[in-house]
Amino acid sequence: METFNTLLIIFVSAALINNFVLHYFVGICPFLGVSRRIDTAFGMGLAVTFVMSIASFLSWFFTYYILRPEAPVPALVAGWLGMQEGRTIDLSVLSYIVYIFVIASSVQFVEMYVRKFFPPLYKSFGVFLPLITTNCAILFACLEILKHLQDPTKLWGLHHALVLAIGGGLGFTLAISLMAGIREELDICDVPRPLRGAGVALIVAGILAMAFMGFTGVSKGLEDALSGPRASAVAQPADIDLLDIPQPE
Amino acid sequence: MTEEAKSGSYLGQAWLVIILAILYGAALAAVQIGWSDRIETNKRNKIYDRIPNLVGSEAIVVEERLVTGKDGREKTVYRVADTEGSLIAWVLRAEGQGFADNIELLVSVDPLFTTIKGMSVISQKETPGLGDHITSPERFTGQFAGITALKPLTVVKETASAPHEIQAVTGATISSESVTTIINRAIDNFKQPVLQSERERETT
């Protein structure tokens, strides 16, 4: 149950509260570039979600087994090389290079696979796939996973990583679709000339970001609601007598 | 095309990439060897620099101890002793959900977990101008020095009257409550395991 609660909070947090675009500003390029029409925006959003899940899946494996400071594979190799007991090879310096290649190659493979086996799907979002390699939202998701794998006391499992990626991707889809809906309406508005194009889009994004700020605090409320009974149990005065230690007045 | 010629042409095309990869690998290894100690020290100092302030004494010896909390997770607890070696405080590192994002903090308690000696927020992303005052000693963190650790802390909006009450930051009750919840949980989670570990250490 607790796992489910954590996952729900990660999901809501990534999708709404700390929305990748409107809170962390990652994936701004497609957010401004591909948000002219709702259907293309939606396709882009789904493509990002898809690639983000795959890239997160792969980078979790790489990070967990190879790149993090306590990873098992380098420790094994260090053993073979006859290094001192307890010493290991810290490969975390390679993380960024590994991630960018994981992303680039997963985009390539997804594109080939989808084109061959799911032509209708390819028709709907295949054109966006090559653009996604330089989408910082994907790299950002990988970096978030790295952050949570560096500290051994709060190690993320694969399920956490996947929920983050799907939540983040859906949050991106939501933001870009909302933006496209507004921009379709903006086309018939009389926008001051200097602001046309990117200027007004950014201002609209600012208002959207302000609206999304309304979600701040939801995760706290959600956590309190989900762990309600447990929290009140915590609130009992702790029993110091159990340990029969003299209690100073 | 024969197999040999094919591999030759692959090499012909990729030699630059391979050489660059080796060069970059060497450069990164040099960076890692040269700076990793410094980076580790910086990470450590983020906590160690705050400890003298938290326990109210400069002349201290800090020992890290791995303790398994009541929730079954292992965490580092900092045992702070004076220069003669007698225990003066425990420093716990705790984190939890704040209003906007995770809040991470250090809380120090006396050896028997009866009073809190101080609190310091390591990282937070609360609302600027409101919730971020939880880091300010004048407005918030100062109240924690000398408050009881026997009863869970509660947040009040007016001036605190009972020994376990903390006055909320104006306009940021939820942020303030998050902090007290994190502290209550950490103390509840580590009180018995830490005392137990110390007693075991003394008997052996």
Place this chain on the structure above:
Amino acid sequence: MADSGPTAGERFINGILPENPVYRQLLGMCPVLAVTNGLMPAMTMAGATTFVLVCANVITSLIRNLLKPHLRILVFTLTIATFVTVADRFLAAFMPEMSDALGPYVPLIIVNCIIISRCEICSSKQGLGTSIADGFGMGLGFTVALLSIAVVREVLGSGSVFGYELMSEGMWPRWGVMVLPPGAFLTFGLLLGAAEWFGMKRRERALGEA
């Protein structure tokens, strides 16, 4: 290969205003919005980006005649990722506070389109001197853009400049929203509009004179 295209001086000047990567080309938007809540992080970010930009330009320019066209993006990415890692480690080792404040945005320089577009447009075609000038010019343009946004956000949002208090809280009620995400979008949107407006005025005047 003979140098073709703009000279070193032109490249340098172009980077700063006429072809400003942020205001004119709308590249590298992610750090522009994310790290401009204060002048200090903006300055650090600009420094790190310029470092990576110049280094990547130098390497690309040196190996430009050996590059196989279909492998060039791979080589660019490898180069950029390496230098970003160096910059990231440097910040973590010598400026730990800034490294914490910038968080994931330092590694995100890898996917900053400014750098790869400069490798593609300039340094893979032109000589070392021009590439270095281009790197510094573009870097300076990026710095100017980041600082222009950061100064507005920091003064209005926290009443300070580079962390030094300019106006006390009684004199200037902090506009908290300016340091939050919406402030970034609004400030940059309005500044972009202002830049566009000045550009339009200048073009009109030039037309009138001609």
